[in-house]
Amino acid sequence: MNYLFFTNTPAHVHLYRNAIAELEARGHETLVLARDYGCTLDLLDYYDIPHVVYGELATSKYSLARQLPSHYVTILREARAYDPDKIFGVGAYAAHAGAAIDAPVVLITDSENTHLDHAISRPFADAYLTPHTFDKDLGEKHHVFRGFKECAYLHPDEYEPQSDVREELGVGPDEEFVVVRLNAFGSHHDVGQAGFTPEKRRRLVAELAEDATVFVSDEGEEMDFSETPAREFDLHPALLHDALAEASLLVADTQTMVTEAALLGTPAIRSNSFVGDGDMGNFAELEREGLIFNRREFDAVMETATDLLGRSGVAREWARKRETFLADKVNLTDLVVEVATDPTRLASLPTKRTHDRMPTGASV
Known part of the structure; x- marks a missing residue:
């Protein structure tokens, strides 16, 4: 056929x-x-x-x-x-x-x-x-x-890492790193919606960089990396899931990658104008299961990120949550x-x- x-x-x-x-x-x-x-x-x-x-x-x-x-x-x-x-x-x-x-x-x-x-x-x-x-x-x-x-x-029956992504990224075996995903908001369903402003993007990266290495995946290609303490995620996009699986945290104003991080056992913070009343059911369930955090206010994003990066045992905790969540999916x-x-x-x-x-x- x-x-x-x-x-x-x-x-x-x-x-x-x-x-x-x-x-x-x-x-x-x-x-x-x-x-x-x-x-x-x-x-x-x-x-x-x-x-x-x-x-x-x-x-x-x-x-x-x-x-x-x-x-x-x-x-x-x-x-x-x-x-x-x-x-x-x-x-x-x-x-x-x-x-x-x-x-x-x-x-x-x-x-x-x-x-x-x-x-x-x-x-x-x-x-x-x-x-x-x-x-x-x-x-x-x-x-x-x-x-x-x-x-x-x-x-779990489908995903297998394709690379030694830490070596590809140039980070050590125990080095904490954060992935920041920035949305271009160019799709038809994004019209009228918004995420982090340029000012908040700069503040987000600067504060995260105090606790971890920061990689930015910027869909709109607007960030000036010469003026920020972050590195561009410049590996082939097919390796992004490998990076997410190894990351200590994802912070994003986009959608799909937040779910992807949750299914890989990586804590994720999602912040955009979709968050709140009438939000999508998948993000509500993932938050109920303790796999992601939906935060509309920027100060709450930073508070949650700081807490997660400062806690011990987060990787093991999220691995257990992932295994439990996916058991019947x-x-x-x-x-x-x-x-x-x-x-x-x-x-x-x-x-x-x-x-x-x-x-x-x-x-x-």
């Missing part, structure tokens, strides 16, 4: 890369339609994934609206030429491609607040797959799994492959509505 995957962001590459490899190992054909955004193409090349670029996206706000028409022209042309048996994606691009060529579409999403995308995707999607924490009902085609989308590549790669190859698999999954009526703690 032929399967078409959409990777609009680097996170989507990780979401589907292991399923693509497994499907190809079973003799199926795959193709990725990719957007040139951030390090998406670097990751596709690193993992040797066949792909066609349908367009690019700058990290500036509203750039998507300007480039959308050309994106769709290329997507529809390539989808018709490939003629897939099934399409996997995250949102509107995949849904609309499926509708145009009459192919079934499965969307995996974990962001409740992408309301516009849901509105324009839902009529054309054959199924949604979301984490069990997803706090929104997308209708009768909405199925849930116990875990997060990051379980496709950071589940699905390997999402296995599930994607099953949904791709077994036409009955989706029907065996609970819908959002039936899942919400299950006893607390029931597995999916």
Whole structure:
């Protein structure tokens, strides 16, 4: 069979890369339609994934609206030429491609607040797959799994370090280091949202550097490293998870990497305008489990970071929390492959509505 995957962001590459490899190992054909955004193409090349670029996206706000028409022209042309048996994606691009060529579409999403995308995707999607924490009902085609989308590549059955990242970074075996992740806020769901201001970024790095070596991954590439006591994370982006797994702490105003840190057993502090009432269910659960901290106010970010870096035994504590948390979570790669190859698999999954009526703690 032929399967078409959409990777609009680097996170989507990780979401589907292991399923693509497994499907190809079973003799199926795959193709990725990719957007040139951030390090998406670097990751596709690193993992040797066949792909066609349908367009690019700058990290500036509203750039998507300007480039959308050309994106769709290329997507529809390539989808018709490939003629897939099934399409996997995250949102509107995949849904609309499926509708145009009459192919079934499965969307995996974990962001409740992408309301516009849901509105324009839902009529054309054959199924949604979301984490069990997803706090929104997308209708009768909405199925849930116990875990997060990051379980496709950071589940213990899937993740293996690719490098001696400490040597790659130039840090000692016992040297504490912190990863700071800064968001460009250029995606459509980021419009109107914000994270650390330039002033707070400088203060954050300066204060963290008093207790640990600091590496900054800046999506918008705006930080001037000549004027800050931090080092740029300049390894290949495919090694970022290895760095997260070894780090003492992640501080971020972005989203996905916070979940990734939690699933790797690394304490994480998340701070942006999404934090607060109406926040996404996955971050609420990870905080309840003691794996991350959601802090809207900057002073609370610094207080929490200082406390974590000053405590002993944090790494062992978080390793135990990670093991306990992941014990009943699905390997999402296995599930994607099953949904791709077994036409009955989706029907065996609970819908959002039936899942919400299950006893607390029931597995999916």
